[in-house]
Amino acid sequence: MVAASPSGSTPEGYVAGTTTDFSLIKHGESYPQRDFFNSEADYPLYYGGVGIGKTRALVVDFFDYAGRCPGSRQIITEPTWGMVRDVLVPTIEDCYGPQEGVGFSMTRQPPIDVRFPNGSEIWLRSTDVRPERVLGSNVARVGMDEITLGHQEQSFDYLAGRLRQEGFFHQVKCTGTPKGRNWVWKRFIDAPMPGVHVYFAETADNPKLPPNYMQRMLATYGGWDNPLARQELAGQWLQMTGQVFPQFSRAIHVRETDVAWKTLKNRLGGIDFGGVSPTALIACGLDSGDRARAYAEWYKRQATLDETMSAMAHFQVEWGVEKWIADPSGKKEIDLLRKAGFKVSPAKHGNRIMLRVQILGARLNVHPAAKLPGMYISPYCHNLIMEIETLTWKPDVDVDQFERGAPDHAVDALTNVLTEYDGVRAARKGLTEPVLVYGDY
Ligand SMILES: Nc1ncnc2c1ncn2[C@@H]1O[C@H](COP(=O)(O)OP(=O)(O)O)[C@@H](O)[C@H]1O
Numbered sequence: 001m002v003a004a005s006p007s008g009s010t011p012e013g014y015v016a017g018t019t020t021d022f023s024l025i026k027h028g029e030s031y032p033q034r035d036f037f038n039s040e041a042d043y044p045l046y047y048g049g050v051g052i053g054k055t056r057a058l059v060v061d062f063f064d065y066a067g068r069c070p071g072s073r074q075i076i077t078e079p080t081w082g083m084v085r086d087v088l089v090p091t092i093e094d095c096y097g098p099q100e101g102v103g104f105s106m107t108r109q110p111p112i113d114v115r116f117p118n119g120s121e122i123w124l125r126s127t128d129v130r131p132e133r134v135l136g137s138n139v140a141r142v143g144m145d146e147i148t149l150g151h152q153e154q155s156f157d158y159l160a161g162r163l164r165q166e167g168f169f170h171q172v173k174c175t176g177t178p179k180g181r182n183w184v185w186k187r188f189i190d191a192p193m194p195g196v197h198v199y200f201a202e203t204a205d206n207p208k209l210p211p212n213y214m215q216r217m218l219a220t221y222g223g224w225d226n227p228l229a230r231q232e233l234a235g236q237w238l239q240m241t242g243q244v245f246p247q248f249s250r251a252i253h254v255r256e257t258d259v260a261w262k263t264l265k266n267r268l269g270g271i272d273f274g275g276v277s278p279t280a281l282i283a284c285g286l287d288s289g290d291r292a293r294a295y296a297e298w299y300k301r302q303a304t305l306d307e308t309m310s311a312m313a314h315f316q317v318e319w320g321v322e323k324w325i326a327d328p329s330g331k332k333e334i335d336l337l338r339k340a341g342f343k344v345s346p347a348k349h350g351n352r353i354m355l356r357v358q359i360l361g362a363r364l365n366v367h368p369a370a371k372l373p374g375m376y377i378s379p380y381c382h383n384l385i386m387e388i389e390t391l392t393w394k395p396d397v398d399v400d401q402f403e404r405g406a407p408d409h410a411v412d413a414l415t416n417v418l419t420e421y422d423g424v425r426a427a428r429k430g431l432t433e434p435v436l437v438y439g440d441y
């Protein structure tokens, strides 16, 4: 597909006049909005922060196709009727307002249909009705704006199956802002379906936004430390519903160790053994106020026991780790490590998920009186921070199961050490609910 050119030979019924310049929105060295516009993949997805020109890209794309392909039927959807009225129609007016009545006509009451003199049509619909009610007959192309909102998987499947208008090029183009690891993440990002092609931009990549827009949005979302800001403005697929550690905040818990590790007491290393999944080591100690300080991390996929041992030796020599607390289910590994001369004990949480969550959760809680958390994490522990931030409960099952695929290796390694500091006390408290208690720090 070629970019709409506002000048030159315009076929009859062709709508021009948009000031849209698709080589405007740039991410790194690429032009994701333009590439999405030009994409001929079966399922292109343009995603990222708010205001990256998603709706505009769809509108210009679909008008362009309508002009070039006489007699084509297309559909653009929004998740709700309100968004058709408040987002889609105004975007069309923005781009093509002056052409209405000449280059196309548009009804103003539902069903809203756009008709072109060359016989092409674009239907504007919402997906909050039963999928089969969205469509009357087969169409050439479908554009779904904001597919991550609401429950649109069924509509997507239904519409993708109705691309049957004969003699036309077929495609479903989607846009969205990440909303956790939902079906869109699974089918477009994690394990992409055949034909998927993704294009990504951040809010800050659009130079056409009003001045100060970014700063204002960032302030609204509480700064980059707030996961919501990273989702809405930087387009990250964070999981935020059912977060296991909602009290975690980079602003509160992540700090450069302001005390040297040498001054920490009770320096222990936590181990979580991975087979195919990563093996994690975390070094942790207690400062003079008895706050835990996670100060070093090692994280490796498919690590052999030899590699793990050399990392452990390094932690002992360079970072003064005195003793290791390992995943209790790794009996064989613990044996081998002991034979190699390492001081290793199994963690005493018996792998009970609630106990582990309580132990780390209590340390993360900010004590209401002292206004300080029970632990800090060094910014160098990247994986640990990422895991704490993204670990979620599996929805729709008993609460004590983590979401499948959410990594928790560094979290487990750290929790092994914390159990050594706090385990008995937490077990004695007989806690049953996750992270509702404050630690005594
Ligand atoms: N290629 C472009 N050329 C000119 N203006 C653009 C372009 N892309 C987006 N814009 C403008 O940027 C703003 C955000 O675009 P919009 O399509 O509403 O973003 P989104 O749907 O991603 O939130 C709008 O004011 C829009 O007109």
Ligand SMILES: [Mg+2]
Binding pocket: 054, 055, 056, 087, 145
């Ligand atoms: Mg939009």
